[in-house]
Amino acid sequence: MFGGDAELLSMKQTLTEILLDALSRAKEKGELKLAQQPAVTLETPKTKGHGDLATTLALTLAKPEAQAPRRIAEIIVANIQDRGSVIEKTEIAGPGFINFFLTQDRWKQTLFEIDAEGFQYGLLNLGKGERVLLEYVSANPTGPLHVGHGRGAAVGDALANLLAAVGYDVVREFYINDAGRQIKLLARSIHARYQQALGNEAPFPEDGYHGAYIEEIARGLIRADGEHYVRVPFEQCEARFAAFGREAMLAEIRADLEAFGVRFDHWFSEASLLDGGAVQQSIDELKQRGFAYEHDGALWLKSTAFGDDKDRVVVKQDGTYTYLATDIAYHRNKLGRGFATLVNIWGADHHGYIPRVQAVIQAFGHPKDSLHVLLVQLVTLMRHGQPVPMSKRAGDFVTLRDVMDDVGRDAARYIFLTRRSDSHLDFDLDVAKEQSRENPVYYVQYAHARLSSIFREAETRGIAVPASAEVDLALLDTEEEQNIIKSLARYPEMIEEAALAYEPHRITFYLQDLAGLLHNYYFKHRIIADDRARTMARLFLMKQVKTVIRGALGILGVNAPEKM
RNA sequence: GCGCCCGUAGCUCAGCUGGAUAGAGCGUCGGACUUCGAAUCCGCAGGCCGCAGGUUCGAAUCCUGCCGGGCGCACCA
Numbered sequence: 001m002f003g004g005d006a007e008l009l010s011m012k013q014t015l016t017e018i019l020l021d022a023l024s025r026a027k028e029k030g031e032l033k034l035a036q037q038p039a040v041t042l043e044t045p046k047t048k049g050h051g052d053l054a055t056t057l058a059l060t061l062a063k064p065e066a067q068a069p070r071r072i073a074e075i076i077v078a079n080i081q082d083r084g085s086v087i088e089k090t091e092i093a094g095p096g097f098i099n100f101f102l103t104q105d106r107w108k109q110t111l112f113e114i115d116a117e118g119f120q121y122g123l124l125n126l127g128k129g130e131r132v133l134l135e136y137v138s139a140n141p142t143g144p145l146h147v148g149h150g151r152g153a154a155v156g157d158a159l160a161n162l163l164a165a166v167g168y169d170v171v172r173e174f175y176i177n178d179a180g181r182q183i184k185l186l187a188r189s190i191h192a193r194y195q196q197a198l199g200n201e202a203p204f205p206e207d208g209y210h211g212a213y214i215e216e217i218a219r220g221l222i223r224a225d226g227e228h229y230v231r232v233p234f235e236q237c238e239a240r241f242a243a244f245g246r247e248a249m250l251a252e253i254r255a256d257l258e259a260f261g262v263r264f265d266h267w268f269s270e271a272s273l274l275d276g277g278a279v280q281q282s283i284d285e286l287k288q289r290g291f292a293y294e295h296d297g298a299l300w301l302k303s304t305a306f307g308d309d310k311d312r313v314v315v316k317q318d319g320t321y322t323y324l325a326t327d328i329a330y331h332r333n334k335l336g337r338g339f340a341t342l343v344n345i346w347g348a349d350h351h352g353y354i355p356r357v358q359a360v361i362q363a364f365g366h367p368k369d370s371l372h373v374l375l376v377q378l379v380t381l382m383r384h385g386q387p388v389p390m391s392k393r394a395g396d397f398v399t400l401r402d403v404m405d406d407v408g409r410d411a412a413r414y415i416f417l418t419r420r421s422d423s424h425l426d427f428d429l430d431v432a433k434e435q436s437r438e439n440p441v442y443y444v445q446y447a448h449a450r451l452s453s454i455f456r457e458a459e460t461r462g463i464a465v466p467a468s469a470e471v472d473l474a475l476l477d478t479e480e481e482q483n484i485i486k487s488l489a490r491y492p493e494m495i496e497e498a499a500l501a502y503e504p505h506r507i508t509f510y511l512q513d514l515a516g517l518l519h520n521y522y523f524k525h526r527i528i529a530d531d532r533a534r535t536m537a538r539l540f541l542m543k544q545v546k547t548v549i550r551g552a553l554g555i556l557g558v559n560a561p562e563k564m
Numbered sequence: 565g566c567g568c569c570c571g572u573a574g575c576u577c578a579g580c581u582g583g584a585u586a587g588a589g590c591g592u593c594g595g596a597c598u599u600c601g602a603a604u605c606c607g608c609a610g611g612c613c614g615c616a617g618g619u620u621c622g623a624a625u626c627c628u629g630c631c632g633g634g635c636g637c638a639c640c641a
Contacts, residue, residue: 043580043583044580045583045584046579046583046584046585046586046587047584047585049584050584054583054584056582056583056622059583059621059622062621063620063621069621093584094583094584095583095584095621095622096621097583097584140641177641179641180640180641181640181641182640182641296639297639298639299639300639309566309567309637310637312638312639313638313639314639315639316639317639318639320639322638322639322640322641323640323641348568348569348634348635348636349635349636350635350636351567351568351569351635351636352567352568352635352636352637353636354568355567355568375568375569377569377570377634377635378634378635418576418577419576419577419578420577420578422569422570423569423570423577424570424634425576426576428576431590434603435603436603436604437589437590437603437604437605438589438590438591439603440589442603443589443603443604445603446601446603446604447604449601449603450600450601450603450604453600453601454600454601455600456600457600457601458600461600493580494580497580497581498580500581501580501581503580505578506578506580509577509578509579509588512578512588512589513588516588516589519604519605520604520605520606522600522601522604522605523596523602523604523605523606524605524606526599526600527600528600529600563601564601564603
C-alpha cells in the first residue's frame with residue numbers, strides 16, 4: 001500500500017545510513033570520540049554548486065569533538081564507503097559543509113520508482129494507521145457558508161487528504177453548533193418573517209438574521225405546515241421553527257460543501273451532548289479529577305492548572321451552561337472515541353480559546369499536544385482592486401456559493417491553499433477568473449493538460465507510452481531534464497514535511513515550481529522528436545511528471561484536466 | 565493594560581524547525597507562435613529580511629526590548 005521504504009530507500013535515507021556507517025568506522029579507529037550519537041541531517045542546498053544533498057554534521061560536531069570542523073569533515077569523508085555507488089563525488093566546502101553529488105543512475109531510479117508506484121509514489125506510512133480526528137468548518141446552521149468557511153473547508157479537506165496520504169486513519173467531522181442562543185435567534189427570525197409573509201405585523205428581533213434566506217425558509221415552512229402558526233406566540237412554536245430552520249440551513253450547508261467537493265464522515269450535533277447528558281457527565285468527571293470547583297454560585301474549570309490566564313466558568317450562576325461546557329463534553333467525546341490526535345481548524349479570531357481547550361484535554365489526562373489547533377485567517381475578497389464590503393448583520397455578504405459560481409470550484413480551492421493558513425488572504429476574484437500565469441491554478445492545470453495533449457499527439461503518431469524496460473534514461477541528459485527529475489525526487493520529502501507541519505499550502509508551492517520546470521522544458525525541447533529512442537525516454541519522463549502533478553492536485557482536491 | 569499572530573523586492577507572498585550568494589509570482593521594460601496547446605516561455609531591474617541588542621562557528625529563522633498592523637481578553641456563542 002505504501003511505497004518508498006520497502007523496495008527503495010529514499011536518497012536521504014540511503015545517505016544517512018552511509019554517514020552513520022562512516023561515523024561508526026571513525027569511532028572504531030579512534031578518530032572521533034562521538035560521546036553522543038549526533039543527529040544526521042541532510043538538506044537540499046539552495047545553490048546547485050553545493051551538490052544534491054549536504055550535511056552540516058561536521059559543524060555540529062566541532063564543539064563536542066574539540067576539533068576544527070573542516071578536519072572533522074575530512075575524517076568523515078575518508079571513512080565513507082559507498083556500497084550502493086550512489087555518490088558521484090563528495091566535497092568539503094565553506095566552514096565544513098559536506099556536499100554530496102549523486103550519480104545519474106541514482107536520480108533516474110526515481111523515474112522507475114514513480115512508474116512502478118503510480119499515484120502511490122510519495123505516499124508514506126508515517127501515521128502507521130493511527131487515528132486522527134479532523135474537525136473543520138463547523139459553522140452555525142444559522143446562515144449560508146461564507147468565504148471564510150470556504151477557506152477552512154479547503155484547508156481542512158486538503159489536510160485530511162494529506163494526513164491520509166502519509167498513513168493516518170483520518171475521520172473528518174463537522175461540529176454543528178445547534179444549541180443555545182443562535183438557534184433561538186434563527187427561530188425568532190424565521191417566526192417574524194413567517195408572520196410577515198402571511199400579512200401580520202411582527203417585530204423583527206433585535207439581533208436577528210436579516211438575510212433573504214430567512215424569508216425563503218419562512219416560505220418553506222408555510223409550504224410544509226401551512227398557516228398553522230399565524231398569531232401563535234413564538235414561545236409556543238419555537239421548537240418547530242428551530243428544528244425547521246436548522247434542517248433547512250444544514251441542507252444548504254451540506255449542498256454547498258458537496259458542490260465544493262468536501263465531504264464529512266460525521267456530523268456531530270452540539271445539542272445531542274446536552275440531550276444525552278454528556279455535558280453533565282463530563283462536568284462530574286472533571287469534579288472527580290479535581291479540575292472543577294464551585295465559586296460565587298458558578299462552576300469553574302481550573303484551567304489555570306494548565307497554563308490558562310484564568311479559570312473559566314462552565315455553569316453560570318443561573319444554572320445554564322456556557323459554550324465551554326458543551327466543548328468540554330465534545331472533546332471528552334472525541335478522546336473517548338480513541339483518537340490519539342485531534343486537529344481542530346478554527347477561525348483565527350478564536351485563538352484566545354486555545355489555552356482553555358488544551359486545558360480541557362489535559363484535565364482529562366491527555367497530553368497537551370494531542371490537540372492541534374490550526375488557525376485560519378480571514379479572507380478579504382477583492383474585486384476591481386477594491387475589497388468587497390461585507391456586513392454579516394445586514395445579511396449582506398458574499399457566500400461560498402457565490403464565489404464558486406463566480407470563479408469555479410478548482411480556482412477557489414486552490415487559491416485558498418496558496419497561503420499559509422494563518423496568514424491573511426486577499427482573494428482577488430478577477431485574478432481567480434483569469435486564464436493566465438497570474439492565476440496559479442490555471443498555471444498548474446495547464447501543465448497537466450499540456451502533458452495530456454502531448455500523449456494524445458504521440459498516440460495519433462502511433463507512439464505508445466514506453467514501459468520502463470524499453471527506455472534508455474541516459475538520453476535524458478539536458479539540464480532541464482535533470483531539474484525535472486530532481487524535483488520529482490523531492491516530492492516524497494515535501495509531502496512528509498507538509499504533513500508533519502500540517503501545512504497543505506506547501507503542495508501548491510511545489511506544484512508551481514514543478515509546473516514551471518515543465519513549461520520551461522517544453523519550450524526548449526521537443527518531446528516528440530525525430531530520434532525515436534530519445535522520444536521514448538522523454539515520454540517516459542513526462543508520464544512521471546503527469547503522475548506527480550495529478551497526485552498532488554488530488555491531495556488538494558483540485559481536478560487535473562486532460563483538456564482545458 | 566495583558567495574551568496570540570504578523571512586519572521579507574513597488575504589490576501579493578514563500579523561505580523546508582539555525583546553514584553557504586534571501587526566492588517566486590504579479591507589476592514595469594524588452595524579446596519569443598509555419599513545428600507536440602503562447603492559458604506558455606526567455607531576459608532586465610528591484611532588498612539595512614520593521615528597529616536595536618543577545619545566544620554561536622553561522623540568525624530572515626531562536627531569545628529579550630521597542631516600533632507598526634491584525635485579532636483576542638464574558639457567568640456571549
